[in-house]
Amino acid sequence: MSFYEMKELLKRKLRDKELGIALERSKKSYLAKRRRCLRKYSYIKELAKEVRSIKERVLSKLDEFVKQAIDSLEENKVQVHLARTAEAAREIVGDIVGSQKLVVKAKSITTDEIGLRSFLLEKGNEVWETDLGELIVQWLGSKPMHFITPAINIRRERVAELIRENIGVEVDPDDIPGMTRAVRRFLRGKFIEADFGVTGANVLSADTGSLFLVTNEGNGRLVTSLPEVHIAVVGVEKIVPTLGDAFKVCDVIMKYAGYEAVAYLSAITGPSKTGDIEKTIVYGAHGPKKVHVILLDNGRMEASKDPILREALYCLRCGSCQYLCPVFDLVGGYWGGDAYVGGIGVLWNAITGRIREAMIQSFFCLGCGKCKEVCPMNIKTPEVIREIRARWIREKFG
Amino acid sequence: MDLSSIVALIRRNEQEKFNPLGIDGKSFSEWAKGLEIAKGGEVVFYTGGLYQIAPHIDLLVSAMKMVPETMPKEIVRIGERFSLPIGRIVGKKKQDRFNKIVRRIFLLVRDRIPDIGYLWDEESYSGALYYDIGMDFLFREHAERIVEAMRRNGVRTVITIDPHTHHILKDIFPKYTKADFEIKYYMELLDMSIPLEGYVVHDPCYLVRWSGLLDVFRRVISRVGEPDESGITANCCGGPIESIFPEMAESLAKKRIEELVAVSRKIVTACPICLVNLWRVCEKYEAQVQDVAEVLEVGL
Numbered sequence: 001m002s003f004y005e006m007k008e009l010l011k012r013k014l015r016d017k018e019l020g021i022a023l024e025r026s027k028k029s030y031l032a033k034r035r036r037c038l039r040k041y042s043y044i045k046e047l048a049k050e051v052r053s054i055k056e057r058v059l060s061k062l063d064e065f066v067k068q069a070i071d072s073l074e075e076n077k078v079q080v081h082l083a084r085t086a087e088a089a090r091e092i093v094g095d096i097v098g099s100q101k102l103v104v105k106a107k108s109i110t111t112d113e114i115g116l117r118s119f120l121l122e123k124g125n126e127v128w129e130t131d132l133g134e135l136i137v138q139w140l141g142s143k144p145m146h147f148i149t150p151a152i153n154i155r156r157e158r159v160a161e162l163i164r165e166n167i168g169v170e171v172d173p174d175d176i177p178g179m180t181r182a183v184r185r186f187l188r189g190k191f192i193e194a195d196f197g198v199t200g201a202n203v204l205s206a207d208t209g210s211l212f213l214v215t216n217e218g219n220g221r222l223v224t225s226l227p228e229v230h231i232a233v234v235g236v237e238k239i240v241p242t243l244g245d246a247f248k249v250c251d252v253i254m255k256y257a258g259y260e261a262v263a264y265l266s267a268i269t270g271p272s273k274t275g276d277i278e279k280t281i282v283y284g285a286h287g288p289k290k291v292h293v294i295l296l297d298n299g300r301m302e303a304s305k306d307p308i309l310r311e312a313l314y315c316l317r318c319g320s321c322q323y324l325c326p327v328f329d330l331v332g333g334y335w336g337g338d339a340y341v342g343g344i345g346v347l348w349n350a351i352t353g354r355i356r357e358a359m360i361q362s363f364f365c366l367g368c369g370k371c372k373e374v375c376p377m378n379i380k381t382p383e384v385i386r387e388i389r390a391r392w393i394r395e396k397f398g
Numbered sequence: 399m400d401l402s403s404i405v406a407l408i409r410r411n412e413q414e415k416f417n418p419l420g421i422d423g424k425s426f427s428e429w430a431k432g433l434e435i436a437k438g439g440e441v442v443f444y445t446g447g448l449y450q451i452a453p454h455i456d457l458l459v460s461a462m463k464m465v466p467e468t469m470p471k472e473i474v475r476i477g478e479r480f481s482l483p484i485g486r487i488v489g490k491k492k493q494d495r496f497n498k499i500v501r502r503i504f505l506l507v508r509d510r511i512p513d514i515g516y517l518w519d520e521e522s523y524s525g526a527l528y529y530d531i532g533m534d535f536l537f538r539e540h541a542e543r544i545v546e547a548m549r550r551n552g553v554r555t556v557i558t559i560d561p562h563t564h565h566i567l568k569d570i571f572p573k574y575t576k577a578d579f580e581i582k583y584y585m586e587l588l589d590m591s592i593p594l595e596g597y598v599v600h601d602p603c604y605l606v607r608w609s610g611l612l613d614v615f616r617r618v619i620s621r622v623g624e625p626d627e628s629g630i631t632a633n634c635c636g637g638p639i640e641s642i643f644p645e646m647a648e649s650l651a652k653k654r655i656e657e658l659v660a661v662s663r664k665i666v667t668a669c670p671i672c673l674v675n676l677w678r679v680c681e682k683y684e685a686q687v688q689d690v691a692e693v694l695e696v697g698l
Contacts, residue, residue: 003401007643014649326634330649363401363642366650367530368634369607389532397405398535 003360006335010364013331022155023332026146030323033258044255048376051252054245055237055314055377058206062304065206065239066295072209076270077283078291086114086298086352093198093231096292099124101195104187106213106220107131108200109317110233110296112144112339113352116198128190130219132183139166145333145341147319148257153332187219197223197288201234202253202317204293205246210269211293212246214253216262224268230288232268235296237304237313243267249316256318256376299351308387312347314377321371321381327364335364343371343381350388359392404642405533412536416543417447417523419454426450427518429497430504438551439515443507446524446563449500452670453492455640496670502691503559503584510587514557520547524563529570530638538574545575555580557587561604561611561669568609583611585668591620592694598623598662600654600676600687601632602669615668619690623661633657637671651679659683666693 001009013019038044058065066082073080083089093116097103103125105117117138120127129138136151137144139162144150151159160173169182199220203212211232213220224230240246246267254262272287283289303309322328322342327335336345337357343365349358365385372380411420426447435443508514522544528537548556556579558564568581599615599622606612612629616622627633636650655676658665663685667673676687 010643011645014645324631326636326650326653327639327646329633330646330653364639364646366603366634366636366638368603368638370603370631370634373607373630386530386532390534391532393405393532394534397402397409397533 001357001360003363006360006364009334010331013334018155018158019153019332020330022153023329026149026152027323027329030258030319034256034320034323037255037258037260040260041255044252044376047248048252048256051245051249051316052314052377054240054248058239058241059237059304059310059313062236062239062301065241066236068206069204069209069239070295072206073270073293074209076209076291077273078209078270078293081292081294082297083294084297086296089114089233089294089296089298090116090119092294093233093292094119094123096229096231097123097125097196101125102190102193103127103196103198104190104194104219104223104227105129105131105134106197106199106215106223107134107144107150108198108233109144109147109339110200110235111198113235113298113348114233114296116233128187130187130191130223131217132180135183135187136162143333143338143341146322147317147341149319153334191219191222191226194223194227195229197225197227197230199223199230199232201232201238203246203249204234204239205243206239206241208243208269210243210246210267212250213264213266213268214250214257214262215264215266216259218264220266221264224266225272225287228284228288229290229292230268230271231292231294233294233296235298236300237315252376253316253318256316256320299353303351308384309347309351311380311384312344312351314379315344315348316377318376320374320376321379324374325371326368327366336361343385344379346388347379347381347384350384355392358388362386362388362392401642405531408528408531408533409536412528412540416540417451418527419451421447421451421454423447423522424519426521427516428493429500430516430518433501433504435504435516435518436513437515437518437520438553439513440552441511441513441555441557442515442517442548442551442553443504444517444521444556444558444563444567445500446526446558446560446567447522448524448526448560448563449496449670450493451523452674453489453496455671455674499670499689499691500559502694506691506694507557507584507587510589511557515551515553517547517551517553520551522547524566526562526566527641529566534574541571541575541577545571545577548577548579553579555582557582557584559584560671561602561609562671564611565604565608583609583614585611585614585618588618590694591617594619594622594666594693596623596662597664597666597693598625598658599628600625600635600658600665600667600672601629602667602672603632603634603638605668606630606632615690619666619693622666625657625661627657635667635672635675637669637675640671640675647675648679651675652682655679655683655685659685664688666690 081092129135133150146152157173160171167186171178201211202214271283271291272285274285275281328342333341336342337349340348346361362385367382408418525540571577636647640647665687668690
């Protein structure tokens with residue numbers, strides 16, 4: 001999209017009253033929850049600082065930590081694949097899944113980054129997003145509009161219509177629990193019959209090779225335990241040195257996303273196994289027999305060496321910066337990028353090779369600095385965005 | 399207006415008038431008419447021209463909104479218009495108001511530093527816009543010329559009067575030039591504390607976040623009303639985006655005004671960009687927006 005087209009799109013969104021109402025409702029609710037969390041758990045700001053320094057340490061020698069993580073994962077009988085590009089990652093997953101299979105997914109921005117759902121669908125698979133918000137996005141054929149709340153731009157009235165159109169169930173637009181029940185019933189069978197469960201991961205501990213998933217709906221648990229094969233696509237920047245560090249990261253993510261503690265904090269260390277009969281280890285007792293981890297580079301390794309772009313790799317995807325950005329407040333995730341939206345999305349566009357897109361989007365940032373202030377990692381998004389502009393202008397106008 | 403046109407326009411105006419709007423720099427010192435201020439010296443009062451330029455930005459925005467995006471020829475014509483000395487085009491009343499703010503701040507400062515100097519015709523715009531947009535080549539040249547002018551005039555300490563100029567001089571100049579001056583914001587010199595009951599404060603991003611001067615601001619004004627999102631997490635007025643997306647700037651200003659009038663219709667701020675951008679929409683909300691220097695008059 002050109003700068004002009006983008007501006008026209010945003011102009012339309014500025015006038016979109018429905019969008020305004022949906023964003024206002026979400027932001028209000030988030031702000032109240034966030035304030036409560038930060039007040040009640042006063043240690044969290046210090047813990048966030050500690051997490052930043054943990055991640056600084058990892059990113060200064062990312063190669064080494066990737067190696068350590070691979071060794072630990074393999075020791076756990078996980079099949080590890082290192083994908084340098086989005087295309088390579090898609091191909092790897094495509095080869096594992098094949099076609100004519102049933103795939104259930106948990107919400108993962110990293111899989112959105114590589115366009116995995118549409119790729120698997122094109123290969124002739126049945127693919128279902130199981131996070132309610134992400135399922136709405138799938139039905140709409142649009143993009144996730146927020147890290148935590150992908151359907152942040154959609155009012156409940158529209159959700160009722162989507163359920164009617166896609167599942168054939170009539171629901172009252174004021175009956176949000178009824179809508180949730182209808183989706184639960186619809187997806188139940190998919191979980192049971194699925195051949196593959198696909199997820200991302202919020203953190204990966206290099207010492208134990210444990211994948212962490214921070215979720216609320218419970219779909220993450222089902223996706224990672226019911227199918228025979230679990231495939232996790234994990235950005236290499238998610239690696240932290242130890243299991244203890246991983247818990248710290250999860251705590252910070254939860255609190256800044258507005259949850260005191262999420263309903264389900266899962267740590268997955270290898271496939272399901274039992275040794276209950278004569279101490280003979282058998283894989284796939286009740287959970288997956290196989291676990292694949294695709295470690296995704298897609299520009300991250302290079303960014304970790306760039307003192308400016310490295311900032312984005314600290315991102316925990318808590319969504320604070322999106323909820324509280326004044327521009328996001330008006331136009332939502334229509335600004336920023338495809339998988340990663342808002343100001344932080346501009347940075348991720350630049351990292352994942354979409355430089356032109358990043359440059360165009362960069363001009364819609366106010367540089368007001370609020371995102372940096374509310375970010376648990378204190379990511380210098382406005383400074384990076386300014387630098388992206390400067391690099392572009394230098395190239396274009398000399 | 400597309401990006402190339404904006405970059406071209408800014409470049410030409412910089413070449414001709416040493417500021418992005420092509421305004422005749424002579425009008426920058428109008429506020430000082432009748433005052434006897436030494437030229438240069440160890441401590442200088444530095445306006446950076448932002449209060450003086452601000453009412454012109456307002457006009458530029460109104461003009462840009464009228465220009466259809468697909469008419470580059472029209473844009474060039476606007477560029478020509480803005481290369482003229484446009485002090486006469488902007489309403490005199492409006493320009494007077496902004497000049498008065500600068501004059502008031504100067505008098506407050508001179509009370510504390512009686513022999514404070516001023517660069518007069520050698521003072522210029524700070525270059526903040528070039529830096530923000532990412533025109534680093536233009537910014538570096540511009541900044542170096544300012545540093546030279548300060549050296550020529552024996553400057554060691556610079557007193558700034560708006561948050562954008564302050565941040566650029568204090569935090570960015572040292573990264574691009576050999577500037578080693580002491581940079582102080584005028585509020586840091588004030589020992590007054592004016593109670594502002596009945597007012598609500600809009601904290602400028604560049605004052606409280608980029609320059610970290612929230613405490614200083616609150617020492618100068620006390621007992622002022624605060625909107626829901628205030629201080630370090632205050633919402634932006636939208637001003638920074640007005641030169642490339644005036645419609646967005648207006649929507650942001652409206653949103654911010656709504657948050658502010660929920661507390662009071664008497665709004666106080668401390669930045670010419672916030673002042674212009676909030677002021678443009680305040681009438682509809684029956685609100686008034688004032689600069690802190692206008693309110694501090696009671697203390698003079």
